[in-house]
Amino acid sequence: MSTDVQNIPIFPNEKSHIDVDSVTIRFAGDSGDGMQITGTQFTDASAIFGNDLATMPDFPAEIRAPAGTVAGVSAYQIHFSSQDIKTPGDDLNVLVAMNAAALKANIVDLEEGGILLIDEAGFTEKDIEKAEMKSNPLEDGSLAGYRVIKANITELTINAVKETGLKGKSAELCKNFFTLGMMYWLYDRPLNHTMKWLDEKYGARTKYKDKPEIAESNKRALTAGYNFADTVELFTSHYRVKKAALPAGKYRKVSGNEATVFGLLTASQKSGRPLFYGSYPITPASDILHGLSKYKNFGVITFQAEDEIAAIASAIGSAYAGGLGVTATSGPGICLKLEAMGLGVMTELPLIIVDVQRGGPSTGLPTKTEQSDLLMVMFGRSGDSPLPVLAAKSPSDCFAMAVEAARIALKYMTPVVLLSDGYIANGSEPWLIPDHGAIPAMETNLAVPVAGETFQAYARDPVSNARKWAIPGTPGMEHRIGGLEKARNTGSVAYDPENHQAMTNERHAKIAGIAKDIPLAEVMGDKDGDAVVVSWGGTFGTVSTAVEECLKAGLKLGHVHLNYLNPFPRNLGEILASFDQVIVPELNMGQLKMLLGGTFGIPIKGINQVRGKPFKVSFLASELHRILETQK
Amino acid sequence: MSTDVQNIPIFPNEKSHIDVDSVTIRFAGDSGDGMQITGTQFTDASAIFGNDLATMPDFPAEIRAPAGTVAGVSAYQIHFSSQDIKTPGDDLNVLVAMNAAALKANIVDLEEGGILLIDEAGFTEKDIEKAEMKSNPLEDGSLAGYRVIKANITELTINAVKETGLKGKSAELCKNFFTLGMMYWLYDRPLNHTMKWLDEKYGARTKYKDKPEIAESNKRALTAGYNFADTVELFTSHYRVKKAALPAGKYRKVSGNEATVFGLLTASQKSGRPLFYGSYPITPASDILHGLSKYKNFGVITFQAEDEIAAIASAIGSAYAGGLGVTATSGPGICLKLEAMGLGVMTELPLIIVDVQRGGPSTGLPTKTEQSDLLMVMFGRSGDSPLPVLAAKSPSDCFAMAVEAARIALKYMTPVVLLSDGYIANGSEPWLIPDHGAIPAMETNLAVPVAGETFQAYARDPVSNARKWAIPGTPGMEHRIGGLEKARNTGSVAYDPENHQAMTNERHAKIAGIAKDIPLAEVMGDKDGDAVVVSWGGTFGTVSTAVEECLKAGLKLGHVHLNYLNPFPRNLGEILASFDQVIVPELNMGQLKMLLGGTFGIPIKGINQVRGKPFKVSFLASELHRILETQK
Amino acid sequence: MSTNTTVGTGPISPEPLTRKDFASPTAIRWCPGCGDYSILSTMQGILPTLGIPKENFVFVSGIGCSSRFPYYMNTYGFHTIHGRAPAVSTGVKLTNPNLQVWVITGDGDALSIGGNHFIHALRRNMDLKIILFNNRIYGLTKGQYSPTSGVGTVSPSTPYGSVDLPLSPISMALGAEAGFVARTSDNDVKHMGEVFAAAAAYKGAALVEVLQNCVIFADKIHEPYYGRATRNDSLLYLKHGEPLRYGKELEKGLVLDKMTIKSKVGPAENEVIVHDEKDASGALAFYLSRLSHPEFPVPVGVFKNVERPSYYDAMRGQIDAAAAKNPPSLEKLFNSGSTWTVE
Amino acid sequence: MSTNTTVGTGPISPEPLTRKDFASPTAIRWCPGCGDYSILSTMQGILPTLGIPKENFVFVSGIGCSSRFPYYMNTYGFHTIHGRAPAVSTGVKLTNPNLQVWVITGDGDALSIGGNHFIHALRRNMDLKIILFNNRIYGLTKGQYSPTSGVGTVSPSTPYGSVDLPLSPISMALGAEAGFVARTSDNDVKHMGEVFAAAAAYKGAALVEVLQNCVIFADKIHEPYYGRATRNDSLLYLKHGEPLRYGKELEKGLVLDKMTIKSKVGPAENEVIVHDEKDASGALAFYLSRLSHPEFPVPVGVFKNVERPSYYDAMRGQIDAAAAKNPPSLEKLFNSGSTWTVE
Numbered sequence A, B: 001m002s003t004d005v006q007n008i009p010i011f012p013n014e015k016s017h018i019d020v021d022s023v024t025i026r027f028a029g030d031s032g033d034g035m036q037i038t039g040t041q042f043t044d045a046s047a048i049f050g051n052d053l054a055t056m057p058d059f060p061a062e063i064r065a066p067a068g069t070v071a072g073v074s075a076y077q078i079h080f081s082s083q084d085i086k087t088p089g090d091d092l093n094v095l096v097a098m099n100a101a102a103l104k105a106n107i108v109d110l111e112e113g114g115i116l117l118i119d120e121a122g123f124t125e126k127d128i129e130k131a132e133m134k135s136n137p138l139e140d141g142s143l144a145g146y147r148v149i150k151a152n153i154t155e156l157t158i159n160a161v162k163e164t165g166l167k168g169k170s171a172e173l174c175k176n177f178f179t180l181g182m183m184y185w186l187y188d189r190p191l192n193h194t195m196k197w198l199d200e201k202y203g204a205r206t207k208y209k210d211k212p213e214i215a216e217s218n219k220r221a222l223t224a225g226y227n228f229a230d231t232v233e234l235f236t237s238h239y240r241v242k243k244a245a246l247p248a249g250k251y252r253k254v255s256g257n258e259a260t261v262f263g264l265l266t267a268s269q270k271s272g273r274p275l276f277y278g279s280y281p282i283t284p285a286s287d288i289l290h291g292l293s294k295y296k297n298f299g300v301i302t303f304q305a306e307d308e309i310a311a312i313a314s315a316i317g318s319a320y321a322g323g324l325g326v327t328a329t330s331g332p333g334i335c336l337k338l339e340a341m342g343l344g345v346m347t348e349l350p351l352i353i354v355d356v357q358r359g360g361p362s363t364g365l366p367t368k369t370e371q372s373d374l375l376m377v378m379f380g381r382s383g384d385s386p387l388p389v390l391a392a393k394s395p396s397d398c399f400a401m402a403v404e405a406a407r408i409a410l411k412y413m414t415p416v417v418l419l420s421d422g423y424i425a426n427g428s429e430p431w432l433i434p435d436h437g438a439i440p441a442m443e444t445n446l447a448v449p450v451a452g453e454t455f456q457a458y459a460r461d462p463v464s465n466a467r468k469w470a471i472p473g474t475p476g477m478e479h480r481i482g483g484l485e486k487a488r489n490t491g492s493v494a495y496d497p498e499n500h501q502a503m504t505n506e507r508h509a510k511i512a513g514i515a516k517d518i519p520l521a522e523v524m525g526d527k528d529g530d531a532v533v534v535s536w537g538g539t540f541g542t543v544s545t546a547v548e549e550c551l552k553a554g555l556k557l558g559h560v561h562l563n564y565l566n567p568f569p570r571n572l573g574e575i576l577a578s579f580d581q582v583i584v585p586e587l588n589m590g591q592l593k594m595l596l597g598g599t600f601g602i603p604i605k606g607i608n609q610v611r612g613k614p615f616k617v618s619f620l621a622s623e624l625h626r627i628l629e630t631q632k
Numbered sequence C, D: 001m002s003t004n005t006t007v008g009t010g011p012i013s014p015e016p017l018t019r020k021d022f023a024s025p026t027a028i029r030w031c032p033g034c035g036d037y038s039i040l041s042t043m044q045g046i047l048p049t050l051g052i053p054k055e056n057f058v059f060v061s062g063i064g065c066s067s068r069f070p071y072y073m074n075t076y077g078f079h080t081i082h083g084r085a086p087a088v089s090t091g092v093k094l095t096n097p098n099l100q101v102w103v104i105t106g107d108g109d110a111l112s113i114g115g116n117h118f119i120h121a122l123r124r125n126m127d128l129k130i131i132l133f134n135n136r137i138y139g140l141t142k143g144q145y146s147p148t149s150g151v152g153t154v155s156p157s158t159p160y161g162s163v164d165l166p167l168s169p170i171s172m173a174l175g176a177e178a179g180f181v182a183r184t185s186d187n188d189v190k191h192m193g194e195v196f197a198a199a200a201a202y203k204g205a206a207l208v209e210v211l212q213n214c215v216i217f218a219d220k221i222h223e224p225y226y227g228r229a230t231r232n233d234s235l236l237y238l239k240h241g242e243p244l245r246y247g248k249e250l251e252k253g254l255v256l257d258k259m260t261i262k263s264k265v266g267p268a269e270n271e272v273i274v275h276d277e278k279d280a281s282g283a284l285a286f287y288l289s290r291l292s293h294p295e296f297p298v299p300v301g302v303f304k305n306v307e308r309p310s311y312y313d314a315m316r317g318q319i320d321a322a323a324a325k326n327p328p329s330l331e332k333l334f335n336s337g338s339t340w341t342v343e
Ligand SMILES: Cc1ncc(C[n+]2csc(CCOP(=O)(O)OP(=O)(O)O)c2C)c(N)n1
Pocket: B280, B281, B282, B283, B308, B332, B333, B336, B363, C063, C064, C065, C066, C067, C082, C105, C106, C107, C108, C109, C110, C133, C135, C137, C138, C139, C140, C141, C146
């Protein structure tokens, strides 16, 4: 975070270790430059070293946009710290730019006086032109405000790997490891993890076994980069970011989509219901399909459907047949699933719909993040058709929320929407590996035949209001369900007025009743402050960090974060009423604002941004200051 | 309306004319009994006579449910009056029941002491059994509270038509006209209109020309029914409902779907844009497709698509090519159109989406009415994707609103949603035929090539914020549009953060700006009352009638009716703020309530009903009383 | 829990089932005289002969008059949404392979809104028995023309007559790689029963088109070729391995002239094309699906019947192999990839 | 306003168009080496030869790498949503028949999510030129298998190999009553140009499958049959009225054995089946679409080319007749049916 950079003296008189709390680095280069790998390696090394961290990749929208163009820039940001952190960082302390386009696209985020590491080989006239820049930034003085470190990394790399026999393009390809080596030196990270990784990926026991030069040359590039930084007077000093004081235990890194996969597999095991995943590929949700497809050993049935409608329809079919039916997609795909979601509501089947939100409307910004599907999943169905809506607050929270979504779906016999977003889905953070044994088994409503009793498909559990789940194949419980209005208890078709009112009420009561079964909302920060900030979903990290800063700065703010959007925690109304002002920051034009205002009939102040990116902590903090000042 | 029945003396001592203000009759029988025709004929006769009126058909969900069962009952209700009326009536003054099932299904609505006309032939043991009744209501005394008039209408009809040679089933089929004749006598209506109609439908110049007995026998049945009522001591008197003091002019009867058809044709003529109607059949919207298909002479292109997605997609294609693109459906179909609606929002093309709402969720109650799609059309798209939403308030208002929807779509280059519902779509009322010449021509944003200028697809009109409409085939304006985020002005693809925020703001500003171009909301009733009732769409008639009654009864109530749901009239916030309490009656679980609360941040009281039927005026009135009393 | 996650497998019911076991209490709401009735009773007659416990039958339908069918069967049933039955039943079957899943659909439900799911279920060889009630009209919505209505069909949505060419469900299915494709008619209960039985026996996606009469909106639409009077001269009953002959005394046959099929009276025995439902290419089947009345007879019976692995079996194979090689363990799952410990 | 409501008809542009006129300023964002490039340049080369004013061309696409195509053509273009291009273009064409509408789609866009619109556009004979870029993979979403991927395809969504049978776009189209069906390949620009020209000349729905290479996710997928080296032995160039011969010296041919097609080396002249793209049944075309490599050559060129009235013409006929008989009048419209007057 920008506050830490103060600790970096601009020109210390001798090479030494300098301790800093947190550092934010962004590796930026052409899609072909392997920046995602570089970033991931640095992240793993830092994680294993014991830092807390958060990461954020930024992919281009095209598969391979023309090399050297801004459209082709791929970046990976990591924020690592000796403190507990919740965001991938605002301003960059270090920007690595492998070519002109990468510089152009990312320089805005580099803090004043920040370190700018540049591969001169990426700044030829041709590169400048492809990046559509008027002049060469390395010469036109536009980089004055930064600590620019130039080196012809490409050339250095080629020399470093010469002896392996690798040359030309394939030699150049090692330059990202050379760069990584330099960063490892600068932040005092051990090389061994990456060395091991290279062996595992390209080593003797892989499909590259008869290409030993690949592993070898990358290892050499890594070491060469490290030594280069050490020997040459490039950096005036290097920095140390101490271990963070994380809760003891075994950790791994997870992205939101990975965590969702783990959560769904866990739910299947804990409920004893086979996991059926029907899906149609779409950015940024596809990785859930890819992830689950690997775990056939868990009996997971992954079905790549012909479209999103078939995807959810098949999941509903599975739920009807006794499976844990799941489907996932992003906004445009949700639009196509809404009719079938209505069928799920009417037939009261357990079903999970994951929405990994992206920038809209329409095809919008496929690779960018946003929180603008909330009202669609709440209301985007014909008729009054309520269903629970949950939202994960961070990459690792996707695990907990996926498990929770399944618990609610199975216990209450209802479709459940789980909202994620491109930012937490692709971002990653350390995850304290849970004790799988400690995760409780899940209740289901499986019906057991009662001799002499005719099965009533819509008779409800007195407590949960859930109907029974009579699975085809169970003798004596043959029954028919469907999308037409159901008669109370019997579940046969009914058109009469009283019944429709009664069933509509029952559907609402059932969902509303779930409030009794979810955690109360809690107020963080100042419980009797001047205002309460209400956030939801993936903005948790940035909002809570911003609120903490504001509290430090003396603002009186409470903060409530919502993982449950429908029903709301039952004490929410009370909490909001206890503050003079309610402020809702969200990455949309005011959707939770609409929901809270409409539910509680109170005025709300929104902080809204749709830039395809997470909030900047600094932006939120200043907005909160502005709002509270204007109050005075 | 129930209040009028006081005027009907229970047993007047001699046959005479008795004047009454308003009468509500419901014709109920088996689907095969021709009740819709009977009702329509009575309606036309009353309209031509000069009454004000409102009607409401009630179809069974099945094509031909088993004869004699409750599921097979078809009914037609007409409320006609010497006063200005806005609803088809609450309680019935007269119920015609052609069989036991029809009685069972409808008796609840007959007022105490109301007239019950019964065809004894429809009450055999078999009929009683098919209707699943325990005993014969004609004998078990359950009808004590009504003025029951029994006659073996079927037998009487068979005799009446004997001489035409018609016998058996086909003779029986004339019984609805016999019944109609009796009603004509009871309410003193001339037979000539129906006589004429029979000739036109079955006469010499129709496909029935070699079956003269059909027209003849129906005419005989009609006359026989009339004379039978006159001669036999069945009715103690007959009633007269004077002409209503309607504004002078030429009238016709229209249903909501007919009016929508007329409105769309008018919009096409007034804008000079070819009308393209892409649709997929669905109850209760299909009649718009059927209606428009007849008017090929207007150059209308009606396209029955393979599904709702193709229907709207084709309409978008037409809009892109310079047509007035229109699609219509009901709730389940809207679900399928939402993704494409988002494309319409992103590409800013003029498009009309008509939603004839029905009971939901899911397949729900296809033939019943509801207002529960409001939030879906407002919010049911990925990303923030605002579009105007209008709602018609009565059958004839569908004309005005369809024209208005087109005006807004063409002037502002945006998809527009027009909400109707099963009740106003199928219901009908007199329509003062407008002077087509007086309807203004419509502005469009057609682009004209400017020499030397490169066309900017997203450059906006300074006032309307609309972009220009450059139609394929126009030389020099070749350009590309699509669903990815657009760059400001140029309209090319853009992923950068600032642009996305800017375009999102522009899309919102454009729609919000329409508020400047629509009528202000007006307060009917008591402008400084204790509370304001806010209604929208098809409930206008019942709500305003109920408010009027409450005002008569001394309640201090204002009433605002909304034809515009997005944007709201610009003075709405102010109006709501000027009342202590806001009450929103709607045929859903609280959708406008959510919208108003979320928009204005104020508490709202809802009166909600989902029974597949319109409100009863009496129910609304008592609810309003209850709410205002509890305030005191 | 085991990975062989099939659920609710019922025991074989003790005494043999009868037609009565499949009659549901629900009152039937089709129009008097609707062709759907005979299809229903044929189905109720066939199921008891299949030796499958009643609780293992599932009927899944879309929306339409035909799609009300499941309500009238006393089995598990799911009346889903318009056009989606093949997709819903895919989930049913993949989750519980012990079920015999019948998809009931109409010409609009299957070929108009549901066209995409229809072709993909066939292509994947999902183990579903798809019965397509082809009345060449939209019944439930009161008579609009459908994708199988002939050119010039006058309907509420086409008062001037329809202009688009109809689809042949059979050609469509063959083009979509279907492995079992057959046609039968609502007025020939015996033949219908045989075809249903053959479909039930097929391992994979079986499509059966039933020529069905809608008395209200398209009455007698199939009469010209399937009317009892003319039937023998206008229907061709397909029998595997037998010559393609038709006519009262089977005096007519289909013969080949270069690459084109001709109808010939009194052809020589070896001249008549022999039906081969096992032809994997489906080329003959496709050709037969193009024959149109009155120039040609209308083939009924099994057009194509070619074994290939069902989607489920192939998928199950992968699952079982994976599970055997690497039994499911959350412990292992959570700890996969690189981990580190914080003391 | 008149009822002949076609809009924006541009004048024939004065001097002849050239390839340059169709190159758009937008930077192309396909991967280096992608097969899409040659399709783009072939299209830019063909359009000027059609004698149609530039402003009357419209390119409509869905979503996918291939669907970025319209951005690279300096014509009117609409990059719609996934799978819906045939439906959107239907509205474009019906509203303005003067436009020549090209639909650009991929194997996923056209046959997976867009399958239903694809078959109905063909069946209706909408006047659209549909170019299907078949790279047998989902490119834009990073390589999942598609409905045309072979069984066993290993992809991110099928790490154990795909189990479902692929569709043949050609068989599919024929099953959907398409009137013009052809195949060509991205590495044979001359042939591609001829096929595009033939499609442009066809009045109605024309489908062209282009065998396209995705260098990133399915590189060399078509190589076995269309590789320059082996091509002559593994591609069969369809020519109407000519014998179905192939091989370097055309030494091989397709011959008929009962109802089955065999490949034979050195067949007798009259023994070889003669191609007939005018066969209305499409039976031979369908048969040819079933031939699979390596047992058979892969036919390229026009499979079927049969004239029939386009949807637009039929519809227009009805509109014009109706308008002639009864010119549009709001006055008459409002006053139709029974009316009454209140003084
Ligand atoms: C999403 C959706 N669109 C449209 C409808 C209306 N609809 C119900 S059934 C039907 C067509 C039925 O025709 P078919 O499938 O041939 O069945 P049939 O009634 O002829 O047996 C239509 C258009 C619907 N219920 N849902």
